Amino acid sequence: MLPPSALFLHGSTLLRIVIFTLSCLAASFVHAAEKPNILFLFADDQAFHTIHALGNDEIKTPNIDQLIKNGTTFTHTYNQGGWNGAICVASRAMLNTGRFLWHAHDLENDIKKQWVPNKRMWAQRMAAAGYQTFFSGKWHVKADTKNVFEVARHMRGGMPNQTDAGYDRPKSRDDVAWKPWDKKFEGFWKGGRHWSEVLGDDAVDYMSLAASDERPFFMYLAFNAPHDPRQSPKQFVDMYPVDKIQVPQTFLAEYPYDIGSNRVRDEKLAPFPRTPYSVQVNRQEYYAIITHMDHQIGRILKALKQTGQAENTWIFFTADHGLACGNHGLLGKQNMFDHSMRVPFAVTGPGVDAGRKVGQRIYLQSVMATSLALATGNVPEDVEFESLLPLLKDGKPEVTGDIYGAYTDTQRMITVGHEKLILYPKTGVSLLFDLKADPDEMTDLSSKNGSLARKRALFQEFLKHQKVVGDKLDVSEAFSELAVAGT
Template sequence: MIKYLLIPCLLMFGTLQAKENKHPNFLFIFADDMSLDTIGAMQRDVCKTPNLDKLMASGASFNRSYNMGAWNGAVCMASRSMLNSGLFVNRAQEGINKYPHWSEIMRDNGYTTYMTGKWHVPGKPRFDVVRDARPGMPNTFPHNQPEAYNRPKSPEHYAKGWKPWDKTKGGFWEGGTHWSEVVANHGVDFIEMAKNDDKPFFMYIAFNATHDPRQAPKEYIDMYPLDSIKIPENFLSSYPYAEPMGVPHSLRDEYLMPMPRTEYAVKVHRQEYFALATHMDEQIGRILKALDDSGMADNTYIIFTADHGLAVGRHGLVGKQCMYDHSMQVPFFIAGPQIKAKQQFDMPIYLQDAMATTLDLAGINKPKHVQFNSVMPLINKKRKQQYPLIYGKYTHTQRMIQDGDYKLIVYPNAQVYRLFNTAKDPFEMIDLAKNPEYANKVKKLTKKLKKLMLDMDDTLNLDQAKNLSQEAQKKITNPDGH
């Protein structure tokens, strides 16, 4: 546990009344592994998130918010490095240690900075006040909780096995209080403290939820009986390109669920996923209520997003190490002064635009090294497009370009190209790449992708494949499903 890095709180006239700052406050709430499937208001699935639904309705929602990807399997680390450095993915790995962090920019411009929850960025959090900074994930590695993996194989296996509400298993229950509740407790405490500070605040509230181990109190599991859980439209028993895309079953995220994937296992994992999301939503509600009760809400901007999405059974995958929308897209809501309610935007943005947005709203000049952009010109109708093309990567095994309605995914190690019209085919089930009618589209998008890669400081050679095993080549030649 990181101890308080306490700063003086200046009392005004000895009262406990909330003050009025010339500059706005910022409450940034960050979730982990949270796909759009978990937002109730989006009606993509059965997940219930009443507090996030209310936040979404109170301001602007960006419905095509992307993460750029990652340089290793810990996609969350790359996402958070981009978020806190302001740098695109191919510069962030080095730049996170080279440039001032988001919190330091805010602090140097008169803000009290506060952080609690998941960090997972190289080095220590650079905030004035830090409470319980957590590692990348609660302990579930096989030597700690082997029974949390490769499950459930059957109803009988589930009945005898690991349970998400069992507090003796540690993980989110380590320390005796669920980590989501700890984050909310600290957030509420800081809001009480901030009422007596003469400076505006920047709060960075980072939940480990909805990352595995997906542990929640039993009453939340019971909210989602298995017969209410839908099998995803793009469910597959296995993904035919798993090995060339660098996501074999041995990858930690993928090993959570047995192979081949079964409808029963997918239902159990989605049940636990939604339960953890609903439990986190309740904790977010506590923070938002504390802000309302403090009298500071009218001068506070709230941004909610997540570091990336998650598959949880879609395309035969479990994790986030892919270029499909279920793993690349996340919720992105912003509410606050002068932002009209019930606005929805469909132009693509990156979730890491959150930093530049706060700088814009605070009247802080964006440092030259920051590459992401504020969403405020989109909200204020001063700009119709944030980025002409969306770029995605995963290690040296996957590249992606989204150009309008079309997405091209490339697995260079096997020279596999996949093309989807995401407007007509939102679940990315119909691969157009092998259709002769789309040969020219694949060619044009490949050319655009190579140019975009250069712009993104990406040195990978798309045309250079690595040798694969004969078994992997057979899977590519005879893929099962779409």
């Protein structure tokens, strides 16, 4: 196992090696005289298991499926977590600054005052590399997109406006007041046209603008979908008859531990205790808005091809974090389970292998470093996430690597190999899972023989990762039994 310093940090010698290697790799992917276009498609709240081509037979995602077929998929991609209930804030701050979770937290209030004026944001670095930059959709970063992108339209906040009718439902099969296609509730329909369709309109227009410019383009297209309120046209909802929606194997009426997020806003979307039917309705609407978003992605890909820019374009598709949506008695993303930490991540582009799967665990924010490596041949020293170019070249399907996760001061997580340790510092509860034998995280192994030694080993790895990501929370007192090293 590599120490965190080798996994994440750049010593001077290592940095020179990395820059040289990335330059060679970038050259092997990109024609010498031609920088590639970068198309970044970003979903909101989309869990890793919500794509047909990746094993979900219930959902229809033909256009995302095509990206999976034509490119390479990182099957174990994660967000590091969040410092408040709006996990997307932390995810997007990390994405646009290149800094790990708690480093991004420390600089969040400086983004507008220092990072934007000093042109250190992702899009600004791409502009400095000669790119025309475009934006549409959800931003949720403390800066104005007009000061970050050359062309920016329809900057959206964290979520569409909410109404009481969208919460605590359905209480029964007779509870049918809410209809995802009813525009009177506004939300995604505010303004008269669904926000995903507006983003699609912007993107189609951007393709024409980019085609008329000599510069390569960097296009940051961030859907608010499939975040709640999960609204879509009726034809998409009708694709998913509610009685045919599967209830997750991990269904619980209520999550049994206090994790500091049991009653946050997201969890109030469905009644307590959960019922199979309420979960089916929430998942029906979740699948429908994803399929509707997929349709807009199809429009964007068609425009890319019709404007003659597809052959020299790298496409990255991912999401800011996942969502429980009925797993483990939870609805939201403020937890450490894979359904809420893991996201889809697909890459297509010149020289990228088609239909390939890479199992190395990565963070979704590595897309920033990868695009900069493609654009400039190296990754700036202050960007902490790593370029994926080496893994695109040599990555294997086997699942390997370590992942850290955190939520406020109430939850922590470390995954090493096939083992995962979840910590709840406020209550001193710790859970141990074998992800190879139990990928749905249904069986806590804490009571099994040998589990204490395994938890102690994982705890030591967690402490190392804490230092790397700037996590100052002292968890040793809450888990004194685990803090004993070497036993």
